[in-house]
Amino acid sequence: EVQLVESGGGLVQPGGSLRLSCAASGFTFSTYSMNWVRQAPGKGLEWVSYIRASDSTIYYADSVKGRFTISRDNAKNSLYLQMNGLRAEDTAVYYCARVGPKSYAMDVWGQGTTVTVSS
Amino acid sequence: DIQMTQSPSSLSASVGDRVTITCRASQSISSYLNWYQQKPGKAPKILIYAASSLQSGVPSRFGGSESGTDFTLTIISLQPEDFATYYCQQTYSTPWTFGQGTKVEIK
Numbered sequence: 001e002v003q004l005v006e007s008g009g010g011l012v013q014p015g016g017s018l019r020l021s022c023a024a025s026g027f028t029f030s031t032y033s034m035n036w037v038r039q040a041p042g043k044g045l046e047w048v049s050y051i052r053a054s055d056s057t058i059y060y061a062d063s064v065k066g067r068f069t070i071s072r073d074n075a076k077n078s079l080y081l082q083m084n085g086l087r088a089e090d091t092a093v094y095y096c097a098r099v100g101p102k103s104y105a106m107d108v109w110g111q112g113t114t115v116t117v118s119s
Numbered sequence: 120d121i122q123m124t125q126s127p128s129s130l131s132a133s134v135g136d137r138v139t140i141t142c143r144a145s146q147s148i149s150s151y152l153n154w155y156q157q158k159p160g161k162a163p164k165i166l167i168y169a170a171s172s173l174q175s176g177v178p179s180r181f182g183g184s185e186s187g188t189d190f191t192l193t194i195i196s197l198q199p200e201d202f203a204t205y206y207c208q209q210t211y212s213t214p215w216t217f218g219q220g221t222k223v224e225i226k
Contacts, residue, residue, distance in 0.1 A: 045206055047215040059213045095162055104210035105153040105168035112162055
């Protein structure tokens, strides 16, 4: 079964750091590009970051650039999001999602992990 | 950044109704437009990619079309399991942006 499982969320104070992980199974992880997408409470979806499978080209949303770092470990079938300098507005459910072969559509999603930034 | 304007923000419909949701891009995005369905407390699910291609396993009552920078998601005959929030997303250029969502509720 194709599956993505996020972990690492929690409560953190403003200015703090957190590292999210996404464990992939059921497919050849190294051949797929990956995204992080977040959703603040009661709000819509926001794309956060992308990492390409072929050459690890990386993109970030302006809202997280310079604070968040996406990475992957193909040997461990894992995707990561290192989040530093966290702000209240980073509070959200964070999803990892696989980028499918057409139109960069996200065809497999994890269940999400919740990050709460509060003092 | 490319802005995606989705309408309506919510609608009420009955089982069996035909439902149409529209997304307008602020500039040309070719056919790099995807549609997702999200149910409360769940992750989004891809329905349509490349504006009009039905994702494998998605019922054929869902369809997508495009006309210039206007994109439409149509549900031909609404079923009870279709009550959810729908999002469009452009993947023409980063930052990839979503519409604000359309909540489809039971009338």
